[in-house]
Amino acid sequence: MAKKKTNSSKGKGWKDFISFFKNKNNQKVFGFLFLLFALYFFISFTSFFFTWKEDFSFIAGKENSWISILTDSGIQTQNSLGKFGAIFSFLFVHSGFGISAFFIPGFLLFSGLQLLGYNIISLKKYIRESIWGLIWIPVFIYHFFKSQIFAGEVGLESTGLLVLLLGSIGTTLLIIITFLIFITLRFNITPQKIIDFINKLKPEKSINNVKKTNNPTPAPLPTSDSEEKLKVKEAVLPKETKKVEEKTENDDVNINIVELTEEEELDNSEIQEKLKELGNYDPTLELSSYKFPNIDLLNDYGSGEININKEELEANKQR
Structure with missing residues (x-):
């Protein structure tokens, strides 16, 4: 109990x-x-x-x-x-x-x-990364910069132990490898992502190289007789164009400017007088000479009744 x-x-x-x-x-x-x-x-x-x-x-x-x-x-x-x-x-x-x-x-x-x-932020994630930083950062600082104030006793003692066990080069490799492991796990970096990133940089480099290179002058090609004749004609053309330009510059162009006259506006009384003199407008007067077409011009389609051929129907039945 x-x-x-x-x-x-x-x-x-x-x-x-x-x-x-x-x-x-x-x-x-x-x-x-x-x-x-x-x-x-x-x-x-x-x-x-x-x-x-x-x-x-x-x-x-x-x-x-x-x-x-x-x-x-x-x-x-x-x-x-x-x-x-x-x-x-x-x-x-x-x-x-x-x-x-x-x-x-x-x-x-x-x-x-x-x-x-x-x-x-995620507190668990921060604790995991903090534990890694409390160990890795002091070792990194003391191994490369020999600063006890910034590395602390942890950096001093840990670096001394690692150098004793792995040597200076081994400690350097361990620091680099652990950093790469942390970056890979933290940012989920895979070899495929690294390859894709490098491939994205390649086209930019090739474009920059093309811009930097000078444009080579092409070598002269062998010319035939017909091409030489064309060159001669092309050389003569500018002279003719110059003559035409000289003529156009010396010729005087006469331009007649027609002055516009404004129409007078009529009052209602004046409009009524004009209607009495001239009468109302008849649109059929303009088509007084028009003649309707003859019936012969139309197509003859018969009476419109359907004719049945009995012989053709019997022939179709026998099939």
Whole structure:
């Protein structure tokens, strides 16, 4: 009985814990807290890259613990967010992941927005890519640039271990291969897509090459006698055209301009007088000489009755 009670009490405690986070009001509270911490870490990490030299002697000193740094009023840090900002930035940037530590405030930012109901990106996808970036970026920076501030302790220790196991060339190849694998999986790049992309670039290159090349002059072809005669005639033609042009330039062209006269408008009384003198217009006077065609010109189609040939019908029946 005692075991059942303990199991039931644990189950209730777990359900209460889950229901606490499912509450919308609690989610909003945690969402705003995550946004606050995201902004705090972002400012402190950014300030670290400008003030780490002044704060390094206080934070990294073995004789000074973090509690003594916080309680000692004689220690003054130059970080924009004070002693807490200097401690957190030293912990995550210098002793941690270097510049890739900015993935941490990014995670807090997107988590806070998701709790507030704003699903900007997939949080699971961001976590997977952040884990890869927290490991790969420090190794890349320290291996090629030897910067401990931007690579952090993770980059320093990981690169030293890889060089010890694979050598410098092997570490370089590993960094390149892992980057290609990440790009392939992240953007779904396939060999066929790479081939298609290269094929798209080929026509553009060929066009550019054609534009750059000079147009070669064609070699003269052998001419026959008939072609030579045509050339002679073509050479004579411009002289004739010149003569014609000279004539046209010297000839004077007379143009007669006819002046337009406006017709006078008549009043109603004048119109009535003209009608009495001339009478109404008869359109049949113009066709007074017209004669109707003779009937002989028409086709004779008979009376229109259908004649049946009995002999032809009997012949068709016998078939």
